[in-house]
């Protein structure tokens with residue numbers, strides 16, 4: 001009954017998330033979730049929050065969560081914005097900080113939500129190609145622009161850029177907001193958050209979905225100059241004043257404060273990644289240097305789609321993108337050692 005749809009809805013091109021199958025148990029290496037459970041302290045806090053206070057609205061400002069994030073990064077509450085997953089934070093960023101007369105710039109191979117938001121908010125965008133070897137060179141961002149966004153490490157290519165390159169970009173475009181989407185930063189990159197003290201045009205976005213094992217809780221955040229945070233608060237309070245429930249605020253704050261558990265699970269994933277890269281290389285795959293909780297790898301024959309389908313048939317899900325430049329690659333999330341051993345055993349049989 002699309003006659004009832006608005007013109008905007010007719011023109012949307014929605015994001016397609018990775019499969020979350022319900023038909024059988026898969027080894028799930030397709031959506032970059034953490035294979036380890038959330039911090040026990042986070043689970044305790046969530047259980048404790050499930051009480052009679054749920055009849056009351058949550059704190060619209062999620063101050064206890066903002067304080068936990070601010071303490072972790074040595075910033076103040078006024079530097080922190082929190083939202084219902086970093087996807088929601090990014091949506092507010094596109095609407096409140098990246099919609100200008102000049103084009104928004106982002107990499108041609110990158111997080112596929114960016115073009116979706118650009119379309120939703122009617123933002124003119126220009127894609128800047130990654131180099132032939134998939135390196136993101138910020139020096140290539142030489143177009144007059146109304147904003148720049150990129151993930152660091154980039155997805156689905158897994159490679160990170162250094163802070164010097166980011167700092168040079170911030171200095172080149174002091175009148176543009178530069179957004180660094182650090183969904184995977186804890187697996188080997190260097191966070192740009194310390195640069196927010198010096199550059200009022202830098203916004204860093206992070207999520208609890210990957211390195212803090214809480215994809216199901218839906219919590220993300222941004223750190224930057226209070227003026228940037230203010231813009232996001234204005235958008236948020238024009239959209240949904242209570243994006244985070246009581247259980248999400250309590251669980252995410254506890255996860256942020258449990259440094260030991262976080263560091264242990266990240267280190268484990270980094271170790272498993274190293275072993276996986278070595279095995280894949282022995283099997284003839286070319287694997288891009290990863291600073292993320294996934295690897296981007298080309299099978300020796302480039303027959304990525306056939307391998308994706310054969311793995312799926314054997315109960316292993318990885319991500320395949322049928323897109324120019326990357327259709328000979330597989331994106332493989334790093335699971336537990338046991339999951340990766342089983343994945344590599346099946347892959348060797350194939």
Ligand SMILES: *Cc1c(COP(=O)(O)O)cnc(C)c1O
Pocket residue numbers: 032084085086087088111151155181183206207208209215218219220
């Ligand atoms: C997973 C991911 C996100 C979204 O995370 P949520 O907090 O779960 O919404 C954002 N950006 C990139 C690059 C991601 O891979």
